[in-house]
Every structure is written in C-alpha cells, then in structure tokens.
Amino acid sequence: MxxxxxxxxxxxxxxxxxxxxxxxxxxxxxxxxxxxxxxxxxxxxxxxxxxxxxxxxxxxxxxxxxxxxxxxxxxxxxxxxxxxxxxxxxxxxxxxxxxxxxxxxxxxxxxxxxxxxxxxxxxxxxxxxxxxxxxxxxxxxxxxxxxxxxxxxxxxxxxxxxxxxxxxxxxxxxxxxxxxxxxxxxxxxxxxxxxxxATSPRVLEHLKRGVYASAEMSPTAAKSHLETAALEAARSDPDYREGVDAQREGREPDWPE
Incomplete structure (x- = not known):
C-alpha cells in the first residue's frame, strides 16, 4: 500500500x-x-x-x-x-x-x-x-x-x-x-x-438513521416514520427506562450494553 x-x-x-x-x-x-x-x-x-x-x-x-x-x-x-x-x-x-x-x-x-x-x-x-x-x-x-x-x-x-x-x-x-x-x-x-x-449509543444510532431517512420524505411521512422508530425503540431497548429512572434519581445514566 x-x-x-x-x-x-x-x-x-x-x-x-x-x-x-x-x-x-x-x-x-x-x-x-x-x-x-x-x-x-x-x-x-x-x-x-x-x-x-x-x-x-x-x-x-x-x-x-x-x-x-x-x-x-x-x-x-x-x-x-x-x-x-x-x-x-x-x-x-x-x-x-x-x-x-x-x-x-x-x-x-x-x-x-x-x-x-x-x-x-x-x-x-x-x-x-x-x-x-x-x-x-x-x-x-x-x-x-x-x-x-x-x-x-x-x-x-x-x-x-x-x-x-x-x-x-x-x-x-x-x-x-x-x-x-x-x-x-x-x-x-x-x-x-x-x-x-454521555448519550446512549442505541439512541444516537436510531436518531441518525431515522433523521437521514426522513429527510427524503414528506413532513407527514417523516413524522410517521420517526414515531414508529421511537415507539419501537422504547419497547425493545432498555435506554428509555434507564434514562427516565436516572433523571428521577438525580444521577447520570448507566446505559446498558
């Protein structure tokens, strides 16, 4: 090389x-x-x-x-x-x-x-x-x-x-x-x-993929696409629960692997 x-x-x-x-x-x-x-x-x-x-x-x-x-x-x-x-x-x-x-x-x-x-x-x-x-x-x-x-x-x-x-x-x-x-x-x-x-890697990955995909859609389609991604992430990933609990308990999130 x-x-x-x-x-x-x-x-x-x-x-x-x-x-x-x-x-x-x-x-x-x-x-x-x-x-x-x-x-x-x-x-x-x-x-x-x-x-x-x-x-x-x-x-x-x-x-x-x-x-x-x-x-x-x-x-x-x-x-x-x-x-x-x-x-x-x-x-x-x-x-x-x-x-x-x-x-x-x-x-x-x-x-x-x-x-x-x-x-x-x-x-x-x-x-x-x-x-x-x-x-x-x-x-x-x-x-x-x-x-x-x-x-x-x-x-x-x-x-x-x-x-x-x-x-x-x-x-x-x-x-x-x-x-x-x-x-x-x-x-x-x-x-x-x-x-x-300091932010969950999974959340950042979902955001990155979702935002760039939605950039090529109409506003209505983009909103629907991102909503679907957000709801699925909340159901399947542990970050939503950890983020809310950390905020309520006054500590930094410990994002699960």
Whole structure:
C-alpha cells in the first residue's frame, strides 16, 4: 500500500481521523480516501468507538482532492467521484455520530466532507468554499445537501461564484452546526464529543438513521416514520427506562450494553 496521508487513533471511546498532508492543505489522494473509508467500516462493530472525529493537521481542514492525480489519470473524473461517494456513504451510514472539526481551509472535497459529517464545528475564521466551477467541474455532491440547508439563493452563490465564506458566515446560513473563535475550537469540539459519549449509543444510532431517512420524505411521512422508530425503540431497548429512572434519581445514566 502506498503512503496514506492520514492518522487513525482510538482512545476513550473516540476515534480520530487526522488528515496529514500539511504541505498541500490536507488535500486527499485516492489511497487516503480508501484508507479512511476502510477504517470507518472497521469502526462499525467496535463497541469501544462511540464517536468519530475528522480533522486536519496544521492550518487546514481539507483542500479537497489531489489535482496531480487528475492529470495522472488523464482527467478521468469517475474514479474520483466514486471514491468520494464511497467515503461520504460510509460517513453518513456509520452507526456512530461523526464530528468534523473545521479550521483553516475547507474547499472542494473538504467542503463536501464537512457536509456529510453529522455535526460540524468551525472556527469563525475558517475559509469554506466550493470552487469546483473554477476547475471546470459540475459539482454533484454539494447541491442536494446545500439546498436543504441553506436554500436556493445561497446554494447558487456558493456553487457558481466559488467564493469562500468564513466559518462564522457558514454558521449564520446553516452550513455548519456551530462556529466559535479559533482559540475555542478544541474545547468546543471536546464538549460536543463528551455530550455524545454521555448519550446512549442505541439512541444516537436510531436518531441518525431515522433523521437521514426522513429527510427524503414528506413532513407527514417523516413524522410517521420517526414515531414508529421511537415507539419501537422504547419497547425493545432498555435506554428509555434507564434514562427516565436516572433523571428521577438525580444521577447520570448507566446505559446498558
């Protein structure tokens, strides 16, 4: 296997995927994409993984794909879109919450990477943009996600001009979950991680699967779908009883295995 520009670590319930290609603003080559996808797949059945955090080393989150590879493959686009799709699908369907820690630059595939995380926390001075149009590429990953989040006018602005916006602006328009001053980013991400670790893994899995499924339904169908999932979980899982009892007894929940 070629060198992979990412590091993986699991500690205290948190799996961290750190992109490490600082000289190229953490642009991801195909080998690294496949390695991340494979590692996420391996986390599916690991009970010691409660949360997955994706971040970039140095002064960038991720500047997208590797343009040198584009030239090497005679500008064929399919291998790149397929490998990105595999990575995004793994992120979206992973039965664990995923968090993107966004600082510095998040462009192209990095932009799409944060879009496919469950929760994205950005530094206010981060630069977030989708410049594919300037590369002669018709982006197809971003539009479905963007339309539901930021609406048509902002979607068209981001995709057609390719101009980046700040993390603070991204928060204002609903592109990221929250933004904080750069010096507070580490602490804020850790606070989010601790909140997720304190919640029942089964509840988070049901929520993740249910919310994403309902996003493609009408409001009435979505409500019915989520109600069915909630009632079934209450009947079959021990978390509902434990959560209520813990609240009444003034203690932290001890979620059953």
């Amino acid at each position: 070629a060198d992979v520009n990412a590091e993986f670590d699991v500690s205290e319930g948190v799996a961290r995927v750190v992109l490490r290609r600082e000289d190229a603003l953490n642009a991801i080559d195909m080998e690294t994409k496949r390695a991340i996808t494979d590692r996420l797949g391996a986390y599916r059945d690991r009970d010691d993984v409660r949360v997955v955090v994706v971040e970039g080393a140095g002064e960038a989150f991720c500047a997208g794909g590797d343009l040198d590879e584009v030239v090497e493959r005679d500008y064929a686009l399919e291998p790149f879109t397929e490998s990105w799709e595999e990575l995004f699908t793994e992120l979206r369907t992973l039965p664990r919450p995923t968090v993107a820690k966004v600082d510095g630059h998040a462009y192209g595939g990095g932009f799409d990477l944060l879009l496919h995380a469950d929760i994205s926390v950005a530094a206010e001075d981060a630069r977030i943009g989708q410049p594919e149009s300037s590369l002669g590429i018709v982006n197809h990953f971003s539009p479905p996600e963007l339309l539901g989040r930021v609406g048509l006018p902002t979607t068209m602005d981001l995709l057609m001009t390719g101009e980046p916006i700040s993390g603070e602006r991204a928060d204002e328009v609903g592109l990221v979950s929250r933004s904080v001053p750069a010096e507070e980013l580490d602490a804020t991400v850790e606070s989010v991680v601790e909140a997720l670790k």
